[in-house]
Amino acid sequence: MASISETLNDLLTLEGAMCAAVVDSNSGMLLGSAGTGVDLEMAAAGNTEVMRAKLRTMRSLGLNDTIDDMLITLGKQYHILRPMAKSEGVFVYYVLDKNRANLALARRKVQDAEKALAL
Numbered sequence: 001m002a003s004i005s006e007t008l009n010d011l012l013t014l015e016g017a018m019c020a021a022v023v024d025s026n027s028g029m030l031l032g033s034a035g036t037g038v039d040l041e042m043a044a045a046g047n048t049e050v051m052r053a054k055l056r057t058m059r060s061l062g063l064n065d066t067i068d069d070m071l072i073t074l075g076k077q078y079h080i081l082r083p084m085a086k087s088e089g090v091f092v093y094y095v096l097d098k099n100r101a102n103l104a105l106a107r108r109k110v111q112d113a114e115k116a117l118a119l
Contacts, residue, residue, distance in 0.1 A: 001116060001117070001118030002113075002116045002117055002118060003118065004022050004031055004032035004117065004119070005032060005034070007022070007032075007092075007113045007116060007117045008020045008021070008022065008032055008033065008034035008035075009034055010109075010113060011034075011092075011094055011109060011110065011113050012034055012035050014096070014101065014102075014105060014106055014109050015100055015101060015102065016096045016097040016098075016099070016100030016101025016102070016106070017035065017094070017095075017096055017097075017101065017106070018035055018036065018037035018038065018077070018095045018096060018097055019033065019034060019035025019036055019037050019038050019040060019095045020033070020034055020035055020092065020093065020094045020095065021033040021034075021040045021043070021044055021092070021093045022090060022091075022092055022093075022117070022119075023044040023047065023048060023090065023091050023092075023093055024089060024090055025048045025051045025052065025083075025089050025090065025091055026089045027048075028044055028045040028048035028049075029044065030044045031090065031119075035095070037095060037097075038095050040093075043079075043093065043095075044093065047079070047081055047091075047093055050070070050072075050081065051067075051070075051081060051083065051091055054067060054070065055067070066083070066085070067083050068082070068111075069081060069082040069083075069107060069110065069111070070082075071103075071107075073098070074098070075098070076097065076098050076099070077095055077096060077097060077098050078094075078095070078096045078098055078101060078103055078106065079093070079094070079095050079096075080092075080093070080094040080095075080096070080106060080107060080110050081093055081094075082094070082110045082111065082114050084114055084117065084119070085114070085115075087117075087119045090119065092110055092113060092114050092117070094106065094109075094110045
């Protein structure tokens, strides 16, 4: 099991990684963050709303399922949100430079990080 700091630092080792955070979606607050390029406090609060909206929509549709991850593709960046299966209300937020990052490797890296993270 890895600490928040160890997990975030590991995520930043991937080519094209800019920053990463662990977010409490009940409050929108950062539990930890690393890297640069995005105001992570603002992003944590905003992406908490994205996560809540998707979960509400799934409930409204009667979907009996879980979110593996969400990908937001911008012109220059990828933003990956991955809810923690073992810690309800917490998600990993990962920002990558679209021109330098390998999206498949990034999704795999955040999946592995989520599994290894100890809260």
